[in-house]
Amino acid sequence: DLQASVCEFVVKGVKSLDRKACNRYDADYWSGRVYLRGYCMSPGVSFRKSLFSGVHVRGLFRLHKGDMDDVVQWPLNQTVKLRVVHPKGGEERDIVQRPDVSRPYCQRPREGQKKSMFISDPFFPSDDLVRDGYVEDDQLRVKFELLP
Template sequence: YCMSPGIVLTNACDSVRLYGKLSLRRCNMDDDDVQWPFEHEVLLSLTHPAGEAEIHLQVDPWRDFGWYRKPSESNNMSVCYSLRSVDLDELTRDGYVFEDQLRIKCKVVP
């Protein structure tokens, strides 16, 4: 399986909010060899280009939803979002957006 981190931008009245998201795609791997990532929290970090700071968005999988089952086809819907969001204008103002890009790291927290 391949866990793909990403972001979701939503319009919230007078601002644009950024949320972390995850999707899971099926790969050619034996289920017995792969630890299921949705048994753990996932930390998405927005990293400042100068390396001076990070903003963390924790994604807690809601195991009750069917989207977090192992995909039988190519991939599951991307519906695993962070509860916390960040204002896109603040990210731009604080220098996190550089040359129209954001640096995002993904870490599975045991």
């Protein structure tokens, strides 16, 4: 589907991911494969330890060979929008970044090639998400979108 541009997923085990990031620098959570604007990809989030300000939650994606690779434009040249959704009332916060199209993570995937992943520069402070109620029952609701 070339029209679908958004997927939603729930990050489970937020406390554990946060702890792992504190102990090992990072912990990634991947959702299942989806097609967004024709690109086959796995979106996700990365919990990354910062030297000065706790753990940061950043957006991720990894491209995969897909059924529409001959139809979509390469390299991928879409802006990524990552939103966290408040469980009560649906308020959202977002981060937006246009990936660098010259990087391997935007290139057409090839057989046998090591998979590269995009990690956003903008982030959500993990402590803020917990404090402001975005994490409930150890889960975080996320929307991942490709903008034109």
